[in-house]
Amino acid sequence: MIPNQIILSNNESFELYVKSDENYFKKGGLQTNINSNILQIGLDGSSVNASLSKTPQKILFNGTPVLDRQLNVRYTIPPAGAQSLVGKENTTYSINVYYSFTAI
DSSP states (O other): OEEEEEEEEESSOEEEEEEESOSEEEETTEEEEEEGGGOEEEETTOOOEEEOOSSOEEEEEEEOOEEEEEEEEEEEOOHHHHHTTTTSOSSOOBOOEEEEEEEO
């Protein structure tokens, strides 16, 4: 959980999306075979979790107009995804994550 990772302001109703720019995590700048979709992203207080992918995934539906709304973002790897990491090198893996919102 990353508290207040996103701060939103919008004068219209909106939806919030998340996506990555790659289908696989990187290690030292090089692509690995660890698929981005093992990472689940959601918002604190919501039951919606999206698998990270290059296709935008909706993580907040029907957001109402707001000023400086702080959102806590939850990152998880479910047990099946964690199992795929067994035997992988114990190091830092990275991927770019992008958030966007669209007025509705």
